[in-house]
Amino acid sequence: MNIKIDKLKEGDSSLFFSAEEITGLKSEDISILSSNELKLNIQKNGNYLHIHGSNSVEYGAVCDRCAADYTTGLIVNIDYFFHIGDMKTGNSNDIEIIYPDDNDGVLNFDDYYRESFFLAQPLRFLCSDNCRGLCQKCGADLNKTQCGCKDEEKVDPRWEKLTELIKKNQHGES
Numbered sequence: 328m329n330i331k332i333d334k335l336k337e338g339d340s341s342l343f344f345s346a347e348e349i350t351g352l353k354s355e356d357i358s359i360l361s362s363n364e365l366k367l368n369i370q371k372n373g374n375y376l377h378i379h380g381s382n383s384v385e386y387g388a389v390c391d392r393c394a395a396d397y398t399t400g401l402i403v404n405i406d407y408f409f410h411i412g413d414m415k416t417g418n419s420n421d422i423e424i425i426y427p428d429d430n431d432g433v434l435n436f437d438d439y440y441r442e443s444f445f446l447a448q449p450l451r452f453l454c455s456d457n458c459r460g461l462c463q464k465c466g467a468d469l470n471k472t473q474c475g476c477k478d479e480e481k482v483d484p485r486w487e488k489l490t491e492l493i494k495k496n497q498h499g500e501s
């Protein structure tokens with residue numbers, strides 16, 4: 328996924344990448360199911376480039392609760408500022424500016440796409456909001472079956488003895 332920066336004209340331009348041309352995730356262990364065209368809007372102002380755009384991606388994920396495979400999607404938002412050419416001016420405090428290596432006028436965008444994809448990931452992967460997960464005791468998938476472990480309440484055996492003692496004492500007093 329390359330951007331020919333030496334061919335860019337001043338001002339606004341757009342680049343389009345089809346699903347097959349978006350190579351940023353190919354090396355990762357992610358099964359991309361579908362992805363729509365990525366449109367990158369590029370604003371060139373002298374040596375500065377602002378590259379932004381978005382596309383939606385559908386991919387295979389594994390539920391954190393029940394370990395089931397499921398399909399999920401997200402929107403990859405891309406927003407980067409670059410400085411190209413030799414003259415490096417002072418860094419702006421407000422904007423993070425990237426100084427890419429000069430690669431014969433070509434900017435490889437794979438790493439930036441990949442980074443944007445991972446930034447969009449959810450904190451937790453859940454096959455559904457009310458996934459019931461796996462039984463802590465027997466490992467049964469509680470979305471599919473009721474294992475019965477729930478019925479016996481987990482009581483600390485030490486508490487059981489204490490409860491018995493308290494009952495006995497109360498009995499003795501009365």
Ligand SMILES: [Zn+2]
Pocket residue numbers: 390391392393394395453454455458459460
């Ligand atoms: Zn689940």
Ligand SMILES: [Zn+2]
Pocket residue numbers: 462463464465466467474475476477
């Ligand atoms: Zn169980």
